[in-house]
Amino acid sequence: MCTLALLGTVLSVGGALMEGQQQKQMADYQARAYEQQAQAEAQSSAFEQSQERHKQDLLQAQARAQAGASGVGMSGSPTEVLAANARQGQIDLKGIQYSSQLRQNNLNDQAAISRFSGKQAATASIFSAGSALVGGLSKIYDPTKAVSLGGSAFSPRASAAIAGGYSGLY
Structure with a gap:
């Protein structure tokens, strides 16, 4: 019985850790995808x-x-008309550049948030694994079968005989 409980605890702990790592891997993958989108946005804008x-x-x-x-x-x-047209053209180019930079910043922020979420998931899985370990080990422990310290290793009759002398032996 103890072996099955211990095996269940080990599987629960391992599962919690693996789940956290998988969530972290997915978050890292999502972050890379956001970064690639930001890079594509920069190229598109150029x-x-x-x-x-x-x-x-x-x-x-x-x-x-x-x-x-x-x-x-x-x-x-x-x-003057040509100069005004040139100035307006520069304003248009700056507008394209500005809106592209905003989209890139947004994608990079999403990548950072995704990475942070992955780290949080990995940390949470460690706590979940620790909780499963403590919970599982507490189910294995049976106080009625535990060794007690400070008591006598002899039967109650033998303990009484040693402590006060037992006259029934002579």
Whole structure:
């Protein structure tokens, strides 16, 4: 009976520890996935910014060509319009960059939270295993079968004979 109880306790402890480790592994995997998404977001943003720059360069070139074809000189009002368009283009690029950085930060935060959750699960599994160990061992212990210290190893009659002398032996 004691062996089965001990085996059950060992299995319970091992199961609690394995569960915590599996949860930690899943959390680490999720964290890596978030980090990969953040990296993909950065690459996507860089491509989008490149496309936007190219689009703005084409628009600026078209505006200069139209101004030149109309016979208007490139000073005064047409220059100011081109400069305003360039400034707006930079604002658009910064907006793309900013929103991408926000998404990357969010994904990196989620990765950190996932890793923290995994560490918490591993720690909780250690406490759960300890609790299962104590609970299991307490079920194995039977105070009626335990060795008591300080008592006599002899039967009550023999103990009485040694302590007070037993006259029935002579």
